[in-house]
Amino acid sequence: MNKTLDKVSLGKYMILLGLLTLVPLVVLFFYPEEYIYRESFLLSFLFSAFTGSLFCIYGYFQQEPDALRWKLRLRMSSTTVLSIWLWGMLIGALPFFLAGKLDFVQSMFEAVSGWTTTGFTVAAPEKLPNIFLFHRAFMQYVGGLGFVLVMVLFLPGRKAMTLFSGEGHPDRIMPSLQRTAQVVFLMYNGFLVAGTSLYIMAGVPPLEAVCHTMSALSTGGFSTYTNSIGSYGSPAAEWVSILLMLVGMTNFYVMLQCFRGHWREAVRVTELRLMWAVVLGATMFIALQELPALVADMSFSSPLDFIVSCLDVWRRAMFLTATSLSGTGFGITGPEAWTPAVLAIMIVLMFMGGMSGSTAGGLKLQRVYVLLRTAGLYLRRRLVPNRMIIVPYYFRVEGRVAFDRHLMDEAVGFSLIYAGCFLLTVLALCFTTGAGLTEVIFEAASALGNVGISIGITGPDTGDGALIVEMIAMLLGRLEIFIVLVGMYSAWQDIGGRQ
Numbered sequence: 001m002n003k004t005l006d007k008v009s010l011g012k013y014m015i016l017l018g019l020l021t022l023v024p025l026v027v028l029f030f031y032p033e034e035y036i037y038r039e040s041f042l043l044s045f046l047f048s049a050f051t052g053s054l055f056c057i058y059g060y061f062q063q064e065p066d067a068l069r070w071k072l073r074l075r076m077s078s079t080t081v082l083s084i085w086l087w088g089m090l091i092g093a094l095p096f097f098l099a100g101k102l103d104f105v106q107s108m109f110e111a112v113s114g115w116t117t118t119g120f121t122v123a124a125p126e127k128l129p130n131i132f133l134f135h136r137a138f139m140q141y142v143g144g145l146g147f148v149l150v151m152v153l154f155l156p157g158r159k160a161m162t163l164f165s166g167e168g169h170p171d172r173i174m175p176s177l178q179r180t181a182q183v184v185f186l187m188y189n190g191f192l193v194a195g196t197s198l199y200i201m202a203g204v205p206p207l208e209a210v211c212h213t214m215s216a217l218s219t220g221g222f223s224t225y226t227n228s229i230g231s232y233g234s235p236a237a238e239w240v241s242i243l244l245m246l247v248g249m250t251n252f253y254v255m256l257q258c259f260r261g262h263w264r265e266a267v268r269v270t271e272l273r274l275m276w277a278v279v280l281g282a283t284m285f286i287a288l289q290e291l292p293a294l295v296a297d298m299s300f301s302s303p304l305d306f307i308v309s310c311l312d313v314w315r316r317a318m319f320l321t322a323t324s325l326s327g328t329g330f331g332i333t334g335p336e337a338w339t340p341a342v343l344a345i346m347i348v349l350m351f352m353g354g355m356s357g358s359t360a361g362g363l364k365l366q367r368v369y370v371l372l373r374t375a376g377l378y379l380r381r382r383l384v385p386n387r388m389i390i391v392p393y394y395f396r397v398e399g400r401v402a403f404d405r406h407l408m409d410e411a412v413g414f415s416l417i418y419a420g421c422f423l424l425t426v427l428a429l430c431f432t433t434g435a436g437l438t439e440v441i442f443e444a445a446s447a448l449g450n451v452g453i454s455i456g457i458t459g460p461d462t463g464d465g466a467l468i469v470e471m472i473a474m475l476l477g478r479l480e481i482f483i484v485l486v487g488m489y490s491a492w493q494d495i496g497g498r499q
Helices: 007-020 023-029 032-060 070-098 104-115 130-145 147-152 160-166 177-201 206-217 235-248 252-259 263-267 270-296 303-325 340-352 365-383 405-433 437-448 464-478 482-495
Strands: 393-396 399-402
Touching: 007 032, 007 070, 007 147, 023 032, 023 130, 032 070, 032 130, 070 104, 070 130, 070 464, 070 482, 104 130, 104 464, 130 147, 130 177, 130 206, 147 177, 177 206, 177 235, 177 252, 206 235, 235 303, 252 263, 263 270, 270 303, 270 340, 270 365, 270 393, 303 340, 340 437, 365 393, 365 405, 405 437, 405 464, 437 464
Parallel strands: none
Antiparallel strands: 393 399
């Protein structure tokens, strides 16, 4: 990959990724008995920093591509972004492997699940030291923003915009790319402080509060307990989780407008309205699955007890909706409590995902809206006279945007490729797990949508074949497929000596 890899940028990112592995060492100030694990993080940093330095030195002697050859620059950005993510996954896995907590494939799986903000785990959280619990959550925190967005804070430059677009970010909040990164970073950290405080007030211990806040904001889902948020048995902690998950699947630009007091511009955004319509509709659907049994129960001592029970049902339904749609993967109940109808709605929600420009996975609600509107326009044109002119549009924060052929083609094309990857993942999991079709469909949707809710397939005893399939699906889902395909194609073309 001599022509389609920006070695200097990759080298700098390697060094900074190494520095990120040192952040969990902060935990040692509060848990000094875990100093025995510091070498695994230090060695990971040294390996990444040394390798990155070699790439930087080698890259300085390489000629950059012609600025006019935009196709080559596009391929270079995709290959470089893909390489950054793959390297990050390796470096994120090394502490687990070097400390002997997981074998190599399991360590890679945990790191991939972390950086892609999926939340699948093959480790028993209760058996992991606190420094590794923080390491997992921190990977999700950084992965939710994206490596490039985080690195732009430290490595601004003319190449940053190409890599920023190559990572799949839809727009810039501010005119300056670095200013965009700073604004998002400040909002993200502000929510971290607020979420941690709310969790502590809900009775969650400080370290666990930090870890759960990082996981919720990044819509990642790593928890400090196997039973996730359900381990606390606290309605307050569940409401805090719901709030943070809703924040995590909301477009950063929309949140910025809310902070600025521009509520009118934010509320009219079509994608935001669709998100709330889906949240309320799915919550009501899931709640209705449980209400008949509640109504049939005549053991309530007073009408107030019945109302409180109805509110509990609504809270659990909203939690399940938020964790599925946002792709967080937190849980308060297990699969045994879900009816087939609830499983079906969860799969649909995992396919849809949150808003574009958020930390959520899935198709994204903007594409869902474009698909629904395109289908509606097609039917309408069949029903109305040919002389009637229909000019569709929708609202973004910037204002009214008209539908065009490019927008429709992008939504349809991506959705078809996404569906194809989903079917391939289902087939691969059928061969590698031997599980039933319903379980495999659910697990595939969860992996590709970066959700992390498992119906029982993924765990410490899962075979390496299934883990590798899920790792590929998680990477495809996080980088929205095209970046991975273009990066792999560019590398293949480069190896073959073609441009």
